[in-house]
Amino acid sequence: MNHPLEKYLRMEVFPSPFCSGCGHGILLSAVLRAIDGLGYSMDDMLFVSGIGCAAWIPSPHFAADTLHTTHGRAVAFATGAKLQNPNLKVMVISGDGDIAAIGGNHLIHAARRNIDLTVICANNSVYGMTGGQLAPTTPLECFTSTSPSGNTEPPFDLCKLVEGAGAGYVARFTVAHIHMLIKSIKAALEYEGFSFIEAVSPCPTQFGRMNAVPSPVDLINMLKKDFVSMAKYNKMPLEERGSLKPIGEFVKPDVRKSKAG
Amino acid sequence: MKYTTETIPSALKPGDYFMMGDEASAEGAVAAGCRFFAGYPITPTSELMVHIVKRFEEVGGKFIQMEDEIGSVGAMVGASWAGGKVMTATSGPGLSLMMENIGYAAMTETPMVIVDIQRAGPSTGQATRPGSGDILQVKYGSHGDYEIIALSPWSVQEMYDLTIEAFNLAEAYRAPVFLLADEGVGHLRENFTVKGEVEVYHRPKAKGLPPFDTGDEDMIPPMPAFGEGEKLLITGSTHDEWGYRKTQVSAVHDRLVKRLVNKIRVNAGKIHRWEAHFIEDIEYLVVAYGISARAALKTVMDLRKEGIKIGLWRPITIWPFPEEALKEAAEGVKAVIVPEMNHGQLVREVERHLSVPVHPIAQVDGEIMRPETIDIRYLILDI
Ligand code: SF4
Numbered sequence: 163m164n165h166p167l168e169k170y171l172r173m174e175v176f177p178s179p180f181c182s183g184c185g186h187g188i189l190l191s192a193v194l195r196a197i198d199g200l201g202y203s204m205d206d207m208l209f210v211s212g213i214g215c216a217a218w219i220p221s222p223h224f225a226a227d228t229l230h231t232t233h234g235r236a237v238a239f240a241t242g243a244k245l246q247n248p249n250l251k252v253m254v255i256s257g258d259g260d261i262a263a264i265g266g267n268h269l270i271h272a273a274r275r276n277i278d279l280t281v282i283c284a285n286n287s288v289y290g291m292t293g294g295q296l297a298p299t300t301p302l303e304c305f306t307s308t309s310p311s312g313n314t315e316p317p318f319d320l321c322k323l324v325e326g327a328g329a330g331y332v333a334r335f336t337v338a339h340i341h342m343l344i345k346s347i348k349a350a351l352e353y354e355g356f357s358f359i360e361a362v363s364p365c366p367t368q369f370g371r372m373n374a375v376p377s378p379v380d381l382i383n384m385l386k387k388d389f390v391s392m393a394k395y396n397k398m399p400l401e402e403r404g405s406l407k408p409i410g411e412f413v414k415p416d417v418r419k420s421k422a423g
Numbered sequence: 424m425k426y427t428t429e430t431i432p433s434a435l436k437p438g439d440y441f442m443m444g445d446e447a448s449a450e451g452a453v454a455a456g457c458r459f460f461a462g463y464p465i466t467p468t469s470e471l472m473v474h475i476v477k478r479f480e481e482v483g484g485k486f487i488q489m490e491d492e493i494g495s496v497g498a499m500v501g502a503s504w505a506g507g508k509v510m511t512a513t514s515g516p517g518l519s520l521m522m523e524n525i526g527y528a529a530m531t532e533t534p535m536v537i538v539d540i541q542r543a544g545p546s547t548g549q550a551t552r553p554g555s556g557d558i559l560q561v562k563y564g565s566h567g568d569y570e571i572i573a574l575s576p577w578s579v580q581e582m583y584d585l586t587i588e589a590f591n592l593a594e595a596y597r598a599p600v601f602l603l604a605d606e607g608v609g610h611l612r613e614n615f616t617v618k619g620e621v622e623v624y625h626r627p628k629a630k631g632l633p634p635f636d637t638g639d640e641d642m643i644p645p646m647p648a649f650g651e652g653e654k655l656l657i658t659g660s661t662h663d664e665w666g667y668r669k670t671q672v673s674a675v676h677d678r679l680v681k682r683l684v685n686k687i688r689v690n691a692g693k694i695h696r697w698e699a700h701f702i703e704d705i706e707y708l709v710v711a712y713g714i715s716a717r718a719a720l721k722t723v724m725d726l727r728k729e730g731i732k733i734g735l736w737r738p739i740t741i742w743p744f745p746e747e748a749l750k751e752a753a754e755g756v757k758a759v760i761v762p763e764m765n766h767g768q769l770v771r772e773v774e775r776h777l778s779v780p781v782h783p784i785a786q787v788d789g790e791i792m793r794p795e796t797i798d799i800r801y802l803i804l805d806i
Binding site: 172175204205206208210221222225226227228229230231232235238239240241242243244245246247249250267268271 | 459461485487489490491493494495497498499500501502503504505506507509523524527648649650652653654655656657658659660666667668
């Protein structure tokens with residue numbers, strides 16, 4: 163029997179190039195489940211990605227129009243495609259280095275314009291493909307190949323950044339919170355404006371090994387422990403929060419303006 | 424595959440118009456069917472963007488002012504694959520930023536027109552002063568091997584006509600095409616004539632054929648658009664004819680790079696345009712382009728009055744360089760003189776193709792090329 167998501171995939175390119183235990187496979191399936199749940203046709207979709215492991219989630223796996231661009235520029239390419247053909251449903255899927263470091267300028271301006279794009283930033287806190295270098299999302303004190311004594315630079319809070327820039331839908335979930343993540347991707351796709359999801363997705367090969375958590379199972383369990391619901395997080399006294407991070411929908415569209423509402 | 428052609432009424436009413444070069448180029452774009460412009464303000468080019476915004480409000484185009492020039496070309500690639508005829512306009516500092524995605528456009532065979540109104544560089548240089556310092560950058564500015572097309576206008580009329588031609592060449596060859604003007608021509612105001620009809624080209628289209636190599640002799644594959652159900656795979660990485668990444672396969676890379684280069688080289692004879700003035704029975708030949716060619720024409724006419732046998736040859740297509748036409752024009756001359764508003768760029772190309780002495784004249788003071796600068800009497804007396 164065929165897997166129900168096979169119809170969305172170019173099966174001839176499998177097995178995927180992702181390392182075993184990589185979170186990106188879970189994210190790949192979450193995106194397709196959201197599209198399946200909404201009943202969208204892949205022929206109406208355009209997937210745009212930049213450079214890095216996460217950029218390979220749609221390209222070449224998804225059986226749809228895909229645009230695999232230069233490093234960091236996916237959001238700019240997507241902006242042009244959407245503007246030229248507003249009937250396309252345009253989704254950007256790329257990594258944190260791609261979207262938040264080299265592509266940060268395009269990200270904040272697309273959010274400011276509130277152009278109808280869905281951006282999913284697969285955040286693994288590191289440059290995976292190039293050998294585990296420091297990213298603008300690497301937590302303080304973590305080890306990477308370019309911070310061998312521990313990171314001294316505070317990381318971006320991508321959700322706050324994009325919220326501040328004016329995005330109409332902003333959420334953070336992890337691949338360990340799969341049902342919430344799928345629901346969020348659906349809401350983002352249905353929102354007619356700029357939607358942003360930080361999808362936390364572990365990289366056992368580069369980040370895990372360098373930070374003494376090489377096991378994918380341990381990394382998933384860490385996500386479950388380190389990320390708490392927004393409601394719970396907001397009620398916590400500051401001293402209890404420590405390195406915990408909230409997950410949830412931080413900015414939700416005005417129900418009157420949103421198709422979802 | 425071959426592009427298709429269509430004759431359409433001109434966007435402007437036929438007749439004579441008085442405009443600046445930058446504005447005439449915007450009119451040429453509108454006439455050619457361009458309805459997408461992504462840009463970023465820069466001197467001495469902003470007038471083009473401002474004019475096209477105004478015209479798009481009348482004819483219904485899509486305009487976006489991007490956060491930088493990198494984003495402009497990115498948005499153009501997205502819009503071109505979504506089916507649009509796309510344009511941007513810039514000058515040296517913006518062009519430097521654009522080079523990343525221009526390389527991507529060359530690799531993915533994405534039609535687009537980039538207007539470069541050259542100013543005096545390097546770096547910020549002299550923003551309001553003319554230069555021709557981007558001659559080599561437009562051809563070699565992005566890494567790796569590829570070919571582009573570049574056209575050099577010397578009048579407001581050509582700012583209009585060659586912009587239309589630039590769009591047609593971009594569609595026909597699926598490549599980035601530059602209108603490589605200078606501040607002198609960009610800010611020049613003079614009359615130009617709009618004809619009743621324009622011939623426009625449309626990119627080759629076909630369903631179910633590979634969009635990145637059909638094995639055709641002309642080497643131009645068809646280009647479907649997003650949303651047409653073709654499940655396009657577009658990547659700047661090495662790819663096979665369907666767009667699948669093949670970054671470890673030498674034969675695929677070799678075939679792709681050679682085709683990107685050869686699809687322009689093999690068709691160069693059809694692309695080349697040039698103009699010759701007084702080249703019968705000459706001893707000296709001036710090779711000049713852009714606003715400098717106007718100064719050169721004055722010098723040539725003055726010297727001819729003195730009985731010096733001298734002519735002017737003006738390449739309109741800068742890249743691919745019309746070398747055969749140059750060789751013919753320079754047949755039997757004693758020397759060739761190449762005045763440029765840079766420190767000697769196109770002169771290298773001229774030297775490469777000729778065996779007679781070639782003398783560069785470099786004027787890099789940020790002024791329009793002066794006819795006196797091209798005074799070559801000293802040269803003639805020497806010989
Ligand atoms: S390097 Fe990291 S992010 Fe890249 S595929 Fe491997 S586990 Fe995934």
